[in-house]
Amino acid sequence: MRILGSGFGSAAGERRVVFTGPGPAGVEGTILSWNDDGVSVLVPAGTVVGGVAIVEGERRSNALLFEVASDLVSFVDDLRPIFSRQGCASCHGGTNDLFLDTPASILRGGNHGPAAIPRRGAESLLVRVLRGPADGINRMPFGSPQIPAADILLIEDWVNQGVRNN
């Protein structure tokens, strides 16, 4: 799940994300990414409803209640249209080492190895190159403005959901 807000800072530091119930209580969440405007945390498997708080030492934020949506990001219906709308497919569909046609080709990746690591969206090259230059690779799409943040989040969510072929 992603906790949206502002002023979170650029890194977790000493802060932890803890589930408070209803649902899992006292469980510490695995933090997937931490940015100033949002924190992504893995929800324990099987959770339907829950509460979550940010804890630092003795201090704890108010619990935020959430419900787990059943919708998964779809490769075919969500990601493919982004790749074609943003021009990725024209460079990465036959003329470049990296093919974005299928989840398998993304896992195989290009010159720099796998473009996605299942469940580790923020660390995956496919997501990092959209936020800025990474590992000596230009920011993508090469030669065009940055794509909308919502599209990047969708791609990150798809990786965090396990690089499904759906």
Ligand code: HEC
């Ligand atoms: C104009 C052509 C062009 C467009 C458009 C483009 N790319 Fe690229 N892409 C490249 C080239 C060339 C490289 C090789 C490395 C470099 O240029 O830094 C690359 C490299 C990459 C890599 C790293 C692959 C590796 O292992 O080396 C990823 C991931 C990537 N692009 C994703 C995307 C995504 C996602 C989009 C759309 C948002 C996109 N690219 C749009 C040309 C393009």
